[in-house]
Amino acid sequence: MSDALSRIFALPGSATRFVQLDVFGLLKKHHGSEIHLYCNNKQDIRFYETYRESGVIDSVNQVCTLYQSIGAQDLDHGAVLERARVHEARLGCTYNHLAVSDRHLGRGYALGGFRHPRSRYSTKTSYVQMLHAYNETLDYWEAEIAKHSPTLFISGGKIPATVARAHGVPYRFMAGARYKNYYYWAENEYFSAPNLEAAFTSTSKANSKDIESPYHDHLVNRAKFLKSRGLFELSHVLAMTAARRGYWWLRGYEKGRGYYMMDELALHIRRWRDTRRLTGPGMCRLRELAGQPFVYYPLHTEPEMALQTLSPEYFYQLSCIAALSRDLPAGVILAVKETLAAMGRRPRDFYAQIKEFKNVRLLDTRELGLEVVRAATAIATITGTGGFEAAVMGKPVISFGRHNLYNFLPHVRLKTDEARLKGDLAWALSPEFNHVGAQADGSRFLSSIIATSFDMGDYTTSDGKNYDQSGVQRAYENLLSSLSAWEETGHRKGAAQ
Structure with a gap:
């Protein structure tokens, strides 16, 4: 048995808990793993007690949370x-x-x-x-580590990942690979893939596969969101939100005492309003940019793990747009597109300020990001899926996020010094850019993604249960593979650095 599988601290999220519980069953069966599960509230403890009684997990604990x-x-x-x-x-x-x-x-x-x-x-x-809350939470984890000496953390987010790293204990998180319905076990809160770069280096043959459509979960959520644009749907979601919050309050659920209900209701109204504004007259359609060189910047939802957690060093979107606008040469447009989940959350006049840049076009949000990437000359992003799609296609990418999976590719420029942005934009827009070599590397990169990930079939995070046992087996095997790489490369010695 791998040493990392001896004693596991697990903090599964609601979206992946059923898959992970089945994986824990295989770990218990084949490796005799000691699994300690941590929950945020009493409701979750009651849910997981069944699995403790069946022997899948060894203990269910209510974690000391910040709140x-x-x-x-x-x-x-x-x-x-x-x-x-x-x-x-x-x-x-x-x-x-x-x-x-x-x-x-x-x-x-x-x-x-x-x-x-x-x-x-x-x-x-x-x-x-706030400082006291972090003290209490970290004291709790230090006590748990001293008591159980865990050999692996699974899920839990920023704090468990940081604590695990400080103690030299591996951490894994079931992350979407942004291709079809593939997932992999990320090795930190930045979603780094443990075997990816090595797989790319050892892969000489390009894959004939391409990204034909956005990844599965995005299409499912997009369809649901676009159906909710009508006034009837708005009334329905307002009523359901109020009813759900009332139910949580009556049952004494912790989540019923978090967000202010009136703020939640106001968000739904703003989302309905912004959806209509960003899909109506006056918005730029992709066809209007045909034949014109442009750089594409996809906006990110805030607050969101995909931005603030994956890129804590750089999360300044409006500043990023301003810098790109400033350094673009004459005749090149910056196309900006909103993401559906962010609507209703933006500061007042956020979109109006973007429109003030003379060389910036705000795209109709119904445009598929993948098609915008195909048409763009280059892509600039912090952590967006558009950067991943562009990297696979062999498009030049300017990456402001330091932890993106594709940052190591030759046709990606990691941006840590804005003083060099003008030169990087010139590189990306140059007629001398090596498109043939970049496309070959992009194909090799996709091959490496597939080789180091596992296919979850029809599974969606919105359902959480629509998977079969073959997907669980693949998830289990991929976890073992990621931990083998950790042990073989000696990360145990340097994990705390």
């Missing part, structure tokens, strides 16, 4: 700060860095999502109370 410790009063400020500094030194990052990815305590970092609903946690927590 349980937020309301502490009469705190000793000096003692709180001292504890925080000790934890920050151990983790190698600041509490504020952790907060960037938190929708409540890091709400201020969602610069392009300021109208995301407020919560009691975001409005009623002082700075010292």
Whole structure:
């Protein structure tokens, strides 16, 4: 048995918990793994108790979350700060860095999502109370690690991933590969793929496959969203939201005490309004850019794991658009397209400000991002799927996110110094750009994605149960493969760095 499978700390999310529980069953059966499961609330504990009784998992624990410790009063400020500094030194990052990815305590970092609903946690927590909450949460994990000596963390997000790294313990998260319905076990909160670059290096033959359509989950969610644009659908979702919140409150569910209900209702109304604005007259259609060179920038939802967690170093979307607009040569347009899930969350006048740039066009949001990528001369992104699709197609990509899977490709320029942006745009737009070589590398990259991922068939995160046991077997085998690579490459020694 792999050492990493001895004692597992698991924090499965609601979208993947059924798949992961089946994977845990295989780990218990074939490796005798000791599995300790951690939940956020009493409702989840009741759900998982059945699996503890059946022997799939060894313990079910209610984790000490940030939000349980937020309301502490009469705190000793000096003692709180001292504890925080000790934890920050151990983790190698600041509490504020952790907060960037938190929708409540890091709400201020969602610069392009300021109208995301407020919560009691975001409005009623002082700075010292936030530090205390992180202290309590990290003290909890330190105590659990001392008690059980885990050899693997599975899921849980930013805090468990950071704690695991500080202790030299591997971490895995079931992440979408952004191709069809393929998934892989990411090795950190940035969704890095443990075997991908090695697979690319060892692959000499390009795959004939291409990205024919957006990945499966996106198409399912897009269809649902576009059906909800009517006034009747708005009335329905408002009524359902109010009823659901009332039910949670009556049952005493923790999630019923988070976001303000009026903010949630207002978000639905703004989403309905913005959807109509961004799909109506005055919006640029892709056909209008035919024959014209343009760089495509896909907007990201905020706050969202896909931006604030995957790119904590750079998440400044409006600044990014301004920089690209500034450095584009004469005659080249920057095409910007909103993502469906972000509508209703943007600051007031966000879209109006984008429209003020003379060389920027705001696309109708109904345009498929994949087709915009096909038509674009180059793509600029922070963490967007458009960058992945462009990398596979062999299009030049300017990547502002430091952890994108495709950053190692020759036709991708990682941007850490904006002073060099003008030169990188010139490279991407140059007639001398090696399209043939980039397309070959893009095909090899897709081959490597397929080789290091597993196909989940008809599974969707919105359902969570529509998969078969062959998909579970593939997920299990892919997990073993990712951990074998971790042990063989000696990551155990350097994981805390």
